[in-house]
Amino acid sequence: MNTTIRKVLVANRGVPAVRVIQTCRDRKIPTTAVYSTPDRLAAHVFMATDAVHIGEAPPLESYLNMEKIIQAARTNGANAVHPGWGFLSENAVFAGLVRDSGLLWIGPDPEVIQKMGDKIESKKIAREAGVPTVPGIDSPEDSGEIRRWMKDNDLAFPIMIKASSGGGGKGMVKVGADAELEPSLARARSEAKKSFGNDGVLVEKYIEKGRHIEVQIIADRHGNVIHLFERECTLQRRNQKIIEEAPSPSIDDEMRRSICDTAVRLMRAIGYSSAGTVEFLFDSLSGKFYFLEVNTRLQVEHGITELVTGVDIVGLMLDIAQGSPLNFMQEDIRPNRWALEVRLNAENPATFSPSFGTISRMHLNLYPGLRVSQGVYEGFDIPPYYDSLMMLLMTAGPDRETAIMKMDSILCRNLRVEGVETLAPLLLSIIRHPDFLRGDFSTRFIEEHLDELVSMFPEEDSEEEALKIARYVTEISALGTPNWM
Known part of the structure; x- marks a missing residue:
């Protein structure tokens, strides 16, 4: 039965909240933002139709406070909740509370989130569906x-120890030698307990030349499951992605069909609905791929899939939540572009330590083929309590070379951020590296090349300095020598 969305509460902040609000604006659907005390002047607060203060800075008091978020929806007349990504987006308890409160949950069913949120359970389901998984051992005692x-x-060795719950690289430890096993196991359990409240782990064979490839899935509540092809998400730091592209330069058309069809088969077996992503690890040495996990939410990098396919994934999530069937078939999806995305985080580009404070200057020249998902603005004070993502920069072109060229131009000449450090120098070094340009990299690329990448950081912009000098000389010529000289 169809239920019309009258108003959406966006249970998030920053870039994900802004992204959801953008589609709601296009659909002329009112929105309610939620915010913590330090986020009272945040971009998503200004964009939404109205906003509700839900607590102080710590996430447990605000963006993870389920009761306050649901109460905010009721108070402001929202009849649907979109969680964005991060925070409560893959929390089955929250999804259940939303549904039990009579609100529409814009995402997959809570039962599916619960099953796929446990890596051990999800691997078991994948194996039952005939999907290859990385050789491993579940729930080792010691x-x-x-x-x-x-x-x-x-x-x-090496092997990988992973938290059985959660994601984002937390509770994930690579073990390179036997002597490292005990401390690594203790560390993984500790991180898992701290991050997810569950110290359960699994252990897997480490794929030396692994490539991270994920397939975007859209499924309605009428049994239609369609893939929107794949994304390459191999370039990561501390097991967190920073550069993604679509399509993947790692695979040929035959492998592409195999991976995408496998993802559809798995999601159909799960009974999935809404937007979701099936992540695989591709072994470039053996040519085999293995199931990693299902992300039961909107992915950060969904925008590049939208660029190459022409669909609005957030819009489809809204339609599916209202009970509408997909209005296209698999053969209608024909990617005809190449898209590249970088995550501009407020971090030191050499050490990845967070950089918080006031953005004293931010200037971004609009550029053909550029898409920006921006969660901050000039003058905004980046708080130290949340994710360091400032904006997503995406470029598209008819081929990979054009998409990279446009991204180079943005990062080198058309973006200026002052007051906080960003990953821009590192991102520029990566996309200029010969191995990246050849498409020859693995999940260890940044780890193996960090010193070289740092050495490639551009020096102070000599062109900008020359312009400053020229302006000063012009002022002296026109006005004479200032009194203070």
């Missing part, structure tokens, strides 16, 4: 059990 598993399967 290091001795891990060693026995390695011996029985003739495996050598």
